[in-house]
Amino acid sequence: xxxDARTARSCSPRGLYAGRDFADPGGMxxxxxxxxxxxxxxxxxxxxxxxxxxxDSGAGAGGGGGNGGAGAGGEDENGLGxxxxxxxxxxxxxxxxxxxTADNAYGFGYGTGDGLLNYFGGIENNxxxxxxxxxxxxxxxxxxxxxxxxxxxxxxxxxxxxxxxTTQGVIxxxxxxxxxxxxxxxxxxxxxxxxxxxxLGSNGPTLETINQYIARCNSGDLDPQTTSAGWVTTxxxxxxxxxxxxxxxxxxxxxxxxxxxxxxCDIDEEARWMWYEWDPDRxxxxxxxxxxxxxxxxxxxxxxxxxxxxxxxxxxxx
Numbered sequence: 001x002x003x004d005a006r007t008a009r010s011c012s013p014r015g016l017y018a019g020r021d022f023a024d025p026g027g028m029x030x031x032x033x034x035x036x037x038x039x040x041x042x043x044x045x046x047x048x049x050x051x052x053x054x055x056d057s058g059a060g061a062g063g064g065g066g067n068g069g070a071g072a073g074g075e076d077e078n079g080l081g082x083x084x085x086x087x088x089x090x091x092x093x094x095x096x097x098x099x100x101t102a103d104n105a106y107g108f109g110y111g112t113g114d115g116l117l118n119y120f121g122g123i124e125n126n127x128x129x130x131x132x133x134x135x136x137x138x139x140x141x142x143x144x145x146x147x148x149x150x151x152x153x154x155x156x157x158x159x160x161x162x163x164x165x166t167t168q169g170v171i172x173x174x175x176x177x178x179x180x181x182x183x184x185x186x187x188x189x190x191x192x193x194x195x196x197x198x199x200l201g202s203n204g205p206t207l208e209t210i211n212q213y214i215a216r217c218n219s220g221d222l223d224p225q226t227t228s229a230g231w232v233t234t235x236x237x238x239x240x241x242x243x244x245x246x247x248x249x250x251x252x253x254x255x256x257x258x259x260x261x262x263x264x265c266d267i268d269e270e271a272r273w274m275w276y277e278w279d280p281d282r283x284x285x286x287x288x289x290x291x292x293x294x295x296x297x298x299x300x301x302x303x304x305x306x307x308x309x310x311x312x313x314x315x316x317x318x
Contacts, residue, residue, distance in 0.1 A: 094176050096150040097175045097177075098142065099173050099266055100173075101132070101171060102170040102171070104125045104131070106160045106170055107122060108157060119207050123141060140172075156182070159210055159306075166289070167289055169273035169274060171248060173267055182308065185244040189308050191242045192230060192304070193228035193240065193301035193302060194222070196213070197298040204303065227301055231307075236280065244274060245272055245288050249263065273288060274306065278300050
């Protein structure tokens with residue numbers, strides 16, 4: 001796993017993501033997916049080759065089933081990676097600073113109710129240190145999303161999946177200068193559990209697959225035995241619901257219900273872990289802990305698509 005997941009764009013021989021350690025054969029390929037934005041980004045930087053990352057072991061810029069690589073916009077004064085993207089939406093003029101991690105894998109982006117307009121994904125954490133540890137880039141990753149990208153569409157999306165071991169969840173914070181922060185585990189989040197299983201090393205679903213499932217989640221035509229059947233909220237239902245877990249302020253020794261996770265580096269204490277509650281009749285255990293499965297099946301019904309509507313995201317005061 002590369003030590004720094006920030007996305008300073010470079011045209012160097014090391015590939016499109018100079019912030020990554022491509023000497024690490026386990027380095028993951030970060031993917032911002034927007035064909036139009038990709039073309040603009042290439043033009044703006046003078047890059048003529050959007051080829052695969054030379055140091056990525058089998059997961060090039062077109063890895064993960066063809067998600068395609070796309071550049072980012074260089075380092076800002078804080079050293080945060082900048083994500084390129086498309087415009088639209090509210091037109092607010094301030095960028096969004098993001099710190100996020102997952103047990104075990106995630107991507108995020110912005111879009112409409114019908115699908116993602118940009119997507120930054122492909123982070124897979126196979127060790128505890130990659131999830132929790134300091135400094136940023138060793139554990140959780142940080143990004144700067146320009147206003148144009150953050151304003152694309154009217155939804156913030158998080159895509160996530162986990163291995164079949166111990167714990168699972170996602171936690172993050174989204175700060176726009178001058179506005180109240182947005183946290184996982186707080187607010188009117190929705191989730192759709194697709195039931196399409198991905199293992200670590202797969203690079204996860206492609207943008208095409210994600211958008212196909214967003215359409216199916218919208219129409220509610222998913223199998224209720226293996227999925228959430230459609231979008232569910234924090235309200236308990238026969239198809240499960242969004243689960244908000246512990247805040248980021250309690251250390252742990254051994255994972256147990258209510259204290260499944262260690263403290264994550266540099267994420268605010270108010271942020272909560274978030275996952276899908278797949279057991280509507282839960283009487284013990286935790287949705288954040290792998291329950292085991294004698295048949296080895298996808299009990300938790302991931303991969304998961306979380307989203308938060310723009311009407312629930314605080315705007316910059318005017």
